[in-house]
Structures are given as C-alpha cells and as structure tokens.
Amino acid sequence: MGYPAGLLLRKVRKKAGVLAILLADITATAVVGILLNRFLFSTITLNYMLMGVSASAAFSNMIDEAELEELTDWYAPILGVSLLTAIVDLGAPLDYHLILGAGLYTFVYIASAAVINEIIAVIAAKKGFELAGEIS
DSSP states (O other), X not given: OHHHHHHHHHHOOXXXXXXXXXXXXXXXXXXXXXXXXXXXXXXXXXXXXXXXXHHHHHHHTTSOHHHHHHHHHHHHHHHHHHHHHHHHHHHTTOOHHHHXXXXXXXXXXXXXXXXXXXXXXXXXXXXXXXXXXXXX
C-alpha cells in the first residue's frame, strides 16, 4: 500500500492532499490486514504495526528528504492524537480496584522488607560488637 501512496505523494504538494493520501494509505493498509486475517489466515494474526511501518517505509523512500520532513511536520499532530487515543483505549478496560490493591500489596512488601532489613542489621551489629568484645 505504500508504493501507490508514494507515487501519489510525488505529484500532490498541497497539505490537505498529502494528509488525505496518508490517511487513505493507513486505512487501506489496515483494511487489507483485516481482510487477510478474516479470510486467509485462520490461526495467526498479522502485526498491524509492522504493516504500517512497511507501508510508510515504502513511500518515505520514494519522496525527497525535504518533502518527507514537511510531511512529517504536517502529520505529527494527527499521530499524537492517534497515539493518545490508543493509550487511553488500552487503559479503559483496566480494573482500578486491582491496580490499587496491587499498589497496597507493593507498599506492604516494601515496608516489611525495610523493617526486616533493619532487624537483621541490628542483630548483625549486636553480634559484631559481641565478637569484638565491646559488649558481653
């Protein structure tokens, strides 16, 4: 999907056209992946991240460096919102009671480990003083 996008990006120079091509390329890549997963592969799932990287690598190598930098500047806000949406979507199904419980258990573990370390240090220091003859 990146090759046709690269051919189009060589011809289109306006910001709206470039962004439309990029979004259409991303959508087409995802649709191809979904169709391949649905109808061709029954036991494995394609890696959409790798599909997107390969598509973007294809068109990135087909345009000039200055055009690529300008395209990246234009696309950065869209990418930022997309990543933020994905991160929020990943966190949405989390059970916060479990997270808080895990945090409580972590605190209890650290606090008990600190107390045990202090007790061991006191016992070791006392034994050291006894061996040195400082206390009986």
